[in-house]
Amino acid sequence: MSGVETLPFAKALNAGLRQAMTADDHVLLMGEDIGKLGGVFRVTEGLQAAFGDRRVLDTPLAESGIVGTAIGLAMAGFRPVVEIQFDGFVFPAFDQITTQLAKLTNRHEGALRMPVVIRIPYGGHIGAVEHHQESPETYFAHTPGLRVVSPSTPNDAYWMIQEAIASDDPVIFLEPKAKYWQKGEVDQAASALPLHASRIVRRGTDVTLVGHGAMVTTLLQAAALAEGEGTSCEVVDLRSLSPVDYGPLLDSIRRTGRMVYAQEAPGFVSLGGEIAATVMQEAFYALEAPVLRVSGFDTPFPPAKLEGTYLPDPDRILEAVDRVLAY
Numbered sequence: 476m477s478g479v480e481t482l483p484f485a486k487a488l489n490a491g492l493r494q495a496m497t498a499d500d501h502v503l504l505m506g507e508d509i510g511k512l513g514g515v516f517r518v519t520e521g522l523q524a525a526f527g528d529r530r531v532l533d534t535p536l537a538e539s540g541i542v543g544t545a546i547g548l549a550m551a552g553f554r555p556v557v558e559i560q561f562d563g564f565v566f567p568a569f570d571q572i573t574t575q576l577a578k579l580t581n582r583h584e585g586a587l588r589m590p591v592v593i594r595i596p597y598g599g600h601i602g603a604v605e606h607h608q609e610s611p612e613t614y615f616a617h618t619p620g621l622r623v624v625s626p627s628t629p630n631d632a633y634w635m636i637q638e639a640i641a642s643d644d645p646v647i648f649l650e651p652k653a654k655y656w657q658k659g660e661v662d663q664a665a666s667a668l669p670l671h672a673s674r675i676v677r678r679g680t681d682v683t684l685v686g687h688g689a690m691v692t693t694l695l696q697a698a699a700l701a702e703g704e705g706t707s708c709e710v711v712d713l714r715s716l717s718p719v720d721y722g723p724l725l726d727s728i729r730r731t732g733r734m735v736y737a738q739e740a741p742g743f744v745s746l747g748g749e750i751a752a753t754v755m756q757e758a759f760y761a762l763e764a765p766v767l768r769v770s771g772f773d774t775p776f777p778p779a780k781l782e783g784t785y786l787p788d789p790d791r792i793l794e795a796v797d798r799v800l801a802y
Contacts, residue, residue, distance in 0.1 A: 479662045485655040487629035488518045490663070491636035492556065496526055499554065502640055503530040505541055506558030506594075515560055516596060516655050538568035545591050546576055554590045554640055562597035563606030569614070576645045577620030588643040592636075597625075598689050598739050599786050600653035602779040608652075609776060610740035612687075615647040616717040616749075623717040624670060625649035627691040629659035631714065634667035642670070649716075651689035671715035673723045679709035682733040682796050685724060685750065687713040690737050690787065697789040701796055708796065716746055724750075725758050732763035733799040737787045742770035764802035767795045 482490065496502045504519060510533040513520030523531035534541050538559060545555040559565045565572075572593065579589050599608040616623045622644050626632040632650070639646040668674055676691065677698055684694040691712045698708035709727050713719060728734050734754060736747040751766040769787045777785050 478664055479660050481658055482629050482633075482661045483655065484629045484632050484650075484657050484659070485516055485518050487633040487659075487661050488636055488650065489520060489522070490661070491633040492519065493522060493525065495637045495640045496522070496530065499640075500530075501552060502554045502556065503532065503548070504556045504558070505532045505534050505545060507534055507536055507541075507560045509533060509558050514558060516652070518594075518650075518655075519558070538564055539571050542568040542571040542576065542591075542593065545593075546571065546579070546589070549589050549591050550587065554592075556592045556594060556640060558594045560596070561603075561607045562595055562609040562611055565593075565595055565611060572615070572621070572645075572647075573618045577618050580644065581620060589645045590640070590643050591645045592639045592642075592648050593645070594636075594648045594650060596652045596655075597649050598651045598653060599776065599782050600689060602782065604779065605776070608782065610738070610771065612647075612649055612716055613740060613745050616746055621645055621647055621717065622671070622715075623647045623649065624715045625651065625688040626714065627651065627654065627688055627712050629657065630661045631667055633661045633663065635670055635714070638670040649688060653689040654692075657692075668714070671718050671720055673711055673713050673715065673720040675709060675723050675727060676712045677708070677710040679707040679731065681707045681731055682735060682799060683709045683711060683724070683727040683731045684735050684737065684792065684796075685711045685713065686737045687716060688739075690739060693787060693789060694737055694792065697792040697796070700789055701793060706796060706800065713750075719750065719753075721753060721757065725754065728754060728758045729761040732761055734762070734766045735769060735792060735795045735799060736766065737769040737792050739771050739786055741773045742768055743773050745770060764799040767799055769795050
């Protein structure tokens with residue numbers, strides 16, 4: 476595939492996986508229903524037919540076993556890409572990820588690399604049942620030894636999955652489920668930003684809005700509404716949650732003097748809190764108002780009919796914008 480093509484987010488991921496598997500026969504895919512079915516969201520559709528069932532493996536329903544097997548394969552020189560079928564089912568593998576995968580390179584003083592990618596569909600907006608709309612990013616971003624990223628566009632999906640697979644460190648690759656059907660241009664001839672670079676996706680002068688994954692679209696919607704009311708909002712897509720590229724974010728805040736962070740995850744002890752604290756530390760004298768956060772509530776994710784109340788929407792973000800502008 477070459478040139479610019481309009482693809483849904485899921486198809487862009489599929490194309491990126493296909494490209495990585497074509498380039499390196501040590502790359503293999505593992506997960507529940509990813510082979511013949513092509514995955515619940517059809518991200519791996521057609522890949523088993525193209526590369527065979529020794530490189531695209533349907534696994535038992537056993538997340539700890541899947542990740543444990545991937546660790547062994549990485550030790551043997553492979554580059555496994557694991558799919559966790561839904562965000563809420565990653566926790567049976569949490570011990571393998573945080574106790575073993577994240578620490579093995581350090582334990583071997585750098586002599587052993589762990590090129591394992593764990594793909595996790597995450598977040599809300601799809602009206603799913605319990606355990607199918609979690610936002611577990613903070614658990615992994617808190618864990619030293621893991622890289623954590625989340626693309627928000629089809630072009631980033633295509634390039635970031637390839638960059639994650641090429642990494643010699645374990646990568647938690649968070650895929651916002653709400654984005655799977657969103658279409659966008661994918662430029663397969665020119666690579667996107669580096670894996671851990673943040674990006675300004677909309678220019679503005681009055682307030683900096685920051686988020687990741689599906690929340691970037693909500694922030695852009697809020698910025699468009701704010702423009703109609705005479706407020707110019709700049710929007711920053713983090714893309715990488717660990718490590719965080721603070722450069723573009725701090726540059727933006729030094730121009731606008733105000734910041735609102737939005738996330739789907741609960742607010743207590745969250746990524747938004749870390750971002751806010753670092754901004755206050757690094758750009759305190761540039762701020763004209765305290766950094767405000769808009770998040771999911773500190774409760775388990777509610778039944779589907781209440782997700783519209785739970786998840787931050789443009790109105791809640793604009794209320795925060797009004798508050799920072801009032802200082």
